Amino acid sequence: MVCFATSSCTLSFRKYKKPFAVESASDxxxxxxxxxxxxxxxxxxxxxxxxxxxxxxxxxxxxxxxxxxxxxxxxxxxxxxxxxxxxxxxxxxxxxxxxxxxxxxxxxxxxxxxxxxxxxxxxxxxxxxxxxxxxxxxxxxxxxxxxxxINSRKIAGMRLYDPAINWWRPQPQKNESHTELVNRLKAMLKFDYVYIRSLYYSAATYIDTKRLNMPFIYYNGGIGLKDYPDGTDSFTNFFYSKENIEEAMHILAKGFGKVQYTKRPNYTLEYAQFMKDLADVIE
Structure with a gap:
């Protein structure tokens, strides 16, 4: 994170209806x-x-x-x-x-x-x-x-920092087996599911799909799978080799054939539901 503030901010709070004012660290x-x-x-x-x-x-x-x-x-x-x-x-x-x-x-x-x-x-x-x-x-x-x-009760009762959906972040130090790749993809999809629902229930006014980790193309009313992630896709950072990336893409492609995109009241919830449904069927 980048902070550009000075070590002490002396700013006006008069515009806020209930300005924060605490004089003690034990308050x-x-x-x-x-x-x-x-x-x-x-x-x-x-x-x-x-x-x-x-x-x-x-x-x-x-x-x-x-x-x-x-x-x-x-x-x-x-x-x-x-x-x-x-x-x-x-x-x-x-x-x-x-x-x-x-x-x-x-x-x-x-x-x-x-x-x-x-x-x-x-x-x-x-x-x-x-x-x-x-x-x-x-x-x-x-x-x-x-x-x-963020109200965790509205996002499947999970914290965004739950280790169960964050262990995939460090790049592996060796090629992974098919089962290991499936587990990695499931965790990545579940993380994006929780993150997208967090956006919706925080009343965010938009979603920046570049912040999501999957090699998907996002449409109004659907999600597509790229033929192959390019060098700008963060997805490639979470696998050891080109061979593992190709196998992961194959696993996702098979899963796409089993999942139906579900309409929801808001496209953000549609994206989230698709992530969850895909995580449930890939194997």
Whole structure:
């Protein structure tokens, strides 16, 4: 994760109906931070259009790291985990609360950045950070990151960080057997199933299919399988060899012939259901 905030954010919270205000790290309100959060929207809060344009590249990088990604916050002074859906692992950091209203992050003892808590309710959170241009210029802007708490009961009772659906991330160190490849594909599909449902129940307004791990083509009302993943597909990062990739594609192709795409009230739920159904039939 990339943070561009200074070590201490002094920002205005007057626009929020219930601004967050805590003066002690032992305040019970901080328990509301614990859990999994989907970042549903990131915007620059500025009345200066020229300033927004100056920050465009920085904002793009922040969106790549956070928007439509999930963070998990443990108890204060424990690990913060930043999830990137097409990565081979996690980025874990420590976090601590600094009165008033700041969350500071560090990795391996080195400071990484800081957010200011603008608003915190049971299921919603707004974090602010200051952006500065990459050339070190004097300009700055405030970036608002809006989060929705993920309700695990609505996503099959599973946490997105459950080891049972994340063990496939490290690339294997040798060729895998047919059974091992099937198990790997099942876990990858189940992860995408949980992630897509997390998007839907977090009220995210869109889905970025580039964040999904499978070599699929996504249509309005259907999903197709690529003939072969190209070098830009994250799918290829999770297999040891070209031979294993080819066998995995063959397993998926056979599964496609057994699954019927099910219509749902929302295309996001259709994608999720297809992932689950395909995971159930591949062998």
């Amino acid at each position: 019970p309100q901080l328990k509301k931070l614990v859990g999994e959060w989907m970042c549903t929207k990131i915007v620059v809060e500025s009345n200066n259009r020229a300033q927004e344009l100056e920050m465009e590249d920085v904002l793009s990088s922040v969106r790549e790291d956070l928007e439509l990604n999930v963070i998990e916050l443990g108890a204060p002074d424990s690990a913060w985990t930043s999830y990137r859906s097409n990565g081979n692992g996690y980025q874990a950091m420590q976090w601590e609360f600094q009165p008033a209203n700041n969350i500071n992050f560090s990795a391996d003892g080195a400071p990484v950045g800081s957010f200011a808590i603008a608003a915190l309710e049971k299921d919603t959170m707004v974090l602010l950070m200051q952006l500065r241009p990459p050339d070190g210029g004097a300009g700055k802007a405030v970036c608002s990151c809006q989060f929705t708490r």
